[in-house]
Amino acid sequence: MSENAVGVSEHFELCERKDAKAEMDRVLGDIAEQINAEISLTDRQDNSLPFVDEKNCIEMRSFYTKVGGPYSKTEDSKTRELKLQDLQLVQQLEEDFAQVDDFPDTQERLQQWHEDKELKDEQLAESAVAIVLHKALGSEYLVMKSSPYDDYVNGIDTIVFNKYTGEVVCVFDEMLGSDVVSAVERYDQKIEHVTESALKVDGVNIKYGLTLDVVAEQYIRTAVHDIPLLCLNVNRDNLHQLLQEYQNTVDNKTDAEITMLKKIIDDIQEQKEKILKKSTKSQMHSDIAEIDKLIEKLQTHI
Numbered sequence: 001m002s003e004n005a006v007g008v009s010e011h012f013e014l015c016e017r018k019d020a021k022a023e024m025d026r027v028l029g030d031i032a033e034q035i036n037a038e039i040s041l042t043d044r045q046d047n048s049l050p051f052v053d054e055k056n057c058i059e060m061r062s063f064y065t066k067v068g069g070p071y072s073k074t075e076d077s078k079t080r081e082l083k084l085q086d087l088q089l090v091q092q093l094e095e096d097f098a099q100v101d102d103f104p105d106t107q108e109r110l111q112q113w114h115e116d117k118e119l120k121d122e123q124l125a126e127s128a129v130a131i132v133l134h135k136a137l138g139s140e141y142l143v144m145k146s147s148p149y150d151d152y153v154n155g156i157d158t159i160v161f162n163k164y165t166g167e168v169v170c171v172f173d174e175m176l177g178s179d180v181v182s183a184v185e186r187y188d189q190k191i192e193h194v195t196e197s198a199l200k201v202d203g204v205n206i207k208y209g210l211t212l213d214v215v216a217e218q219y220i221r222t223a224v225h226d227i228p229l230l231c232l233n234v235n236r237d238n239l240h241q242l243l244q245e246y247q248n249t250v251d252n253k254t255d256a257e258i259t260m261l262k263k264i265i266d267d268i269q270e271q272k273e274k275i276l277k278k279s280t281k282s283q284m285h286s287d288i289a290e291i292d293k294l295i296e297k298l299q300t301h302i
Contacts, residue, residue: 020124020246021124023249023250027131027250028056028131029055031131031134032052032055035052039142041062049067049068057146057147058146059147060086060087060090060147063221070223071086086149089153090152094114095109097117098113121176121236121239122174124239125174125176128234128243128260132260132264133160135301136261136298137294140162141169141294142210143160144158145159146158146206150206154204154205155204156171156173156206156229159209161210163212166213168209168210168211170229170291171227171228171229172229173229173231174232175232175233176233176239197229203226204226205227206223206225209221209222209223210222228288230268239260241255241256242257253301258301262302265295265298265299265302268291272291272295275288
């Protein structure tokens with residue numbers, strides 16, 4: 001998502017944002033506990049190891065070989081770049097993003113940037129979408145935020161994983177415009193770009209991903225390839241209404257939540273139909289079949 005500053009133009013008070021964020025952080029923490037319990041990772045000393053952090057973001061450090069992951073500091077191939085380089089890249093990108101903040105100390109500037117970022121509409125929208133999707137899909141799917149690397153490098157915000165087939169069904173990139181017109185324009189442009197890209201390479205790659213060995217009933221940390229990338233156009237007014245409702249509790253289903261869920265379904269349907277019209281690839285049709293199942297599950301909650 002874009003890095004727009006928090007401002008009065010977003011007409012949602014800072015104190016309200018903080019209250020809504022605190023409640024969403026609580027729920028994201030609960031979701032993270034459920035996902036970590038489901039995946040049940042341990043390191044080489046059999047100590048519990050989180051796959052996602054307390055914000056429900058995939059934890060890159062759990063992919064080190066020293067804790068049983070697939071990436072080592074010595075590997076350097078097309079699909080397994082240096083893990084250390086990835087962490088350094090994320091840090092460098094965030095330092096570049098934070099340059100706009102007027103703090104001479106790098107750590108202080110980064111801390112302020114992270115605090116400001118978490119209160120922006122874009123970041124709050126990502127959390128809201130993850131929560132709404134989890135509430136609708138959690139019985140059959142794992143809904144996680146991507147690793148910082150896949151967010152910055154591959155443009156992936158949210159990952160949806162089928163617990164029974166052991167496969168990533170699709171990934172989402174949430175978008176939020178400054179107003180209705182710009183959001184629609186950006187959405188249409190990106191839809192076309194994503195659709196064309198999906199036809200060329202059958203989807204996007206996730207470096208910090210997950211599969212399931214169904215026979216062994218064991219989750220495997222690994223890169224996954226050719227995953228359908230879909231855009232979600234989050235309406236700012238709908239988001240603000242949802243955040244107002246979330247200030248007190250996220251546990252109950254709300255009108256704004258149902259509105260967001262309907263919009264998510266519409267966005268998925270529109271992109272699915274565009275892809276089907278242009279693609280003759282068998283793998284893409286198989287992916288679309290899994291997305292249809294996802295839509296059916298979402299529809300039972302509206």
